[in-house]
Amino acid sequence: MTIFSVQSTIFSRASVVLLSSNGFKRFSFASSFSSSAVYSPPLPKMKKRRYPIVSAVDIGGVTISRNDVVRDDDPTNNVPDSIFSKLGMQLHRRDKHPIGILKNAIYNYFDSNYSKKFEKFDDLSPIVTTKQNFDDVLVPADHVSRSLNDTYYVDSQTVLRCHTSAHQAELLRKGHSRFLVTGDVYRRDSIDSTHYPVFHQMEGFCVFSPEDWNESGKDSTLYAAEDLKKCLEGLARHLFGSVEMRWVDTYFPFTNPSFELEIYFKEDWLEVLGCGVTEQVILKQSGLENNVAWAFGLGLERLAMVLFDIPDIRFFWTSDERFTSQFGKGELGVKFKPYSKYPPCYKDISFWISDSFTENNFCEVVRGIAGDLVEELKLIDQFTNKKGMTSHCYRIVFRSMERSLTDEEVNDLQSKVRDEVQKKLNVELR
Ligand code: PHE
Numbered sequence: 001m002t003i004f005s006v007q008s009t010i011f012s013r014a015s016v017v018l019l020s021s022n023g024f025k026r027f028s029f030a031s032s033f034s035s036s037a038v039y040s041p042p043l044p045k046m047k048k049r050r051y052p053i054v055s056a057v058d059i060g061g062v063t064i065s066r067n068d069v070v071r072d073d074d075p076t077n078n079v080p081d082s083i084f085s086k087l088g089m090q091l092h093r094r095d096k097h098p099i100g101i102l103k104n105a106i107y108n109y110f111d112s113n114y115s116k117k118f119e120k121f122d123d124l125s126p127i128v129t130t131k132q133n134f135d136d137v138l139v140p141a142d143h144v145s146r147s148l149n150d151t152y153y154v155d156s157q158t159v160l161r162c163h164t165s166a167h168q169a170e171l172l173r174k175g176h177s178r179f180l181v182t183g184d185v186y187r188r189d190s191i192d193s194t195h196y197p198v199f200h201q202m203e204g205f206c207v208f209s210p211e212d213w214n215e216s217g218k219d220s221t222l223y224a225a226e227d228l229k230k231c232l233e234g235l236a237r238h239l240f241g242s243v244e245m246r247w248v249d250t251y252f253p254f255t256n257p258s259f260e261l262e263i264y265f266k267e268d269w270l271e272v273l274g275c276g277v278t279e280q281v282i283l284k285q286s287g288l289e290n291n292v293a294w295a296f297g298l299g300l301e302r303l304a305m306v307l308f309d310i311p312d313i314r315f316f317w318t319s320d321e322r323f324t325s326q327f328g329k330g331e332l333g334v335k336f337k338p339y340s341k342y343p344p345c346y347k348d349i350s351f352w353i354s355d356s357f358t359e360n361n362f363c364e365v366v367r368g369i370a371g372d373l374v375e376e377l378k379l380i381d382q383f384t385n386k387k388g389m390t391s392h393c394y395r396i397v398f399r400s401m402e403r404s405l406t407d408e409e410v411n412d413l414q415s416k417v418r419d420e421v422q423k424k425l426n427v428e429l430r
Contacts, residue, residue, distance in 0.1 A: 074156075195313065261275070272302065369416045
């Protein structure tokens with residue numbers, strides 16, 4: 001989903017475009033990195049792989065086997081090995097990782113301003129039902145976020161959550177009324193320095209009772225909206241100091257009214273979160289028809305890139321000590337010192353696309369081959385000939401954040417990309 005320059009929210013603005021538009025656009029570690037992963041024995045045919053295939057992961061004490069998530073037997077399944085291996089990594093639960101440091105700083109804000117009344121969940125499984133991810137939060141049946149092009153499906157009724165809002169309804173049903181849910185979320189997306197198919201969100205939710213707003217003399221929705229804004233403005237100041245901020249009206253299926261908070265940072269307005277007053281139907285479904293609530297969802301990578309000066313989203317996934325050793329528990333806002341910049345290598349590829357071609361599918365093929373060695377993929381030229389055939393030319397930027405790549409290695413990657421796009425995407429190379 002190419003909606004914002006850094007991933008944080010979905011469903012707003014451009015995301016209102018529905019499926020009919022062909023689903024194109026819309027809306028430490030070292031060893032502990034792999035502590036939760038169990039590697040399968042090296043099979044001969046895997047020898048050439050850049051990364052070992054992970055055969056099982058541990059999510060909150062539950063072992064999930066690869067065969068249950070990466071499935072050849074289900075035509076709906078579109079989860080590649082590279083994504084499966086990220087399940088259970090839980091960067092947000094590492095106190096010395098920028099994502100974990102940021103989560104803790106937000107926790108501190110809520111603990112001290114709401115006397116620990118917000119319950120915290122950061123270990124809920126990212127494998128959820130389509131009901132949890134979409135239906136429970138009123139995402140329309142034809143919303144583009146439901147497409148196979150945008151979301152990772154395990155089977156037709158199970159997905160890797162694409163937002164932490166997937167847990168709102170179940171927590172409400174279980175009787176929780178003020179909570180923060182942090183977790184890894186998954187979206188098929190473009191490739192550049194601010195987009196990665198896995199990132200982290202924190203969801204906040206707060207239910208009010210009639211006593212709360214009656215006293216204020218305000219109508220319940222206005223009361224909740226004002227409380228929400230006050231809470232989030234305080235959070236932004238807690239994280240960024242005294243910054244200029246502004247509220248922008250927007251749309252989410254699960255809130256009304258809905259807003260985005262933007263802060264002025266480095267001479268630009270930056271969208272940091274989506275939020276709003278929860279749709280009454282959601283509360284009603286959990287037996288809370290006499291209440292009102294607010295919710296927000298913020299993208300942790302986006303905030304962390306700004307707070308820690310991290311220039312590329314792939315850094316969050318590196319186990320290179322030159323990165324990991326720069327951050328310490330509780331040290332919010334330490335500025336990352338780039339250790340070196342290795343040269344990029346550009347390769348172009350042109351092909352005639354087919355009707356079913358999508359850029360997200362192409363990105364997935366390239367990531368499957370080059371992993372984190374691909375820095376960016378951009379469409380640099382396209383045209384349609386007289387016969388109605390459309391050609392796309394993409395520039396792929398290969399660059400490692402850890403070392404120089406050799407010509408041979410890059411040529412090898414590019415030739416694999418050429419082979420696989422033909423096989424998997426039904427395109428004709430030019
Ligand atoms: N779930 C939304 C997203 O990912 C963010 C959000 C959460 C917006 C809660 C409003 C309320 O884009």
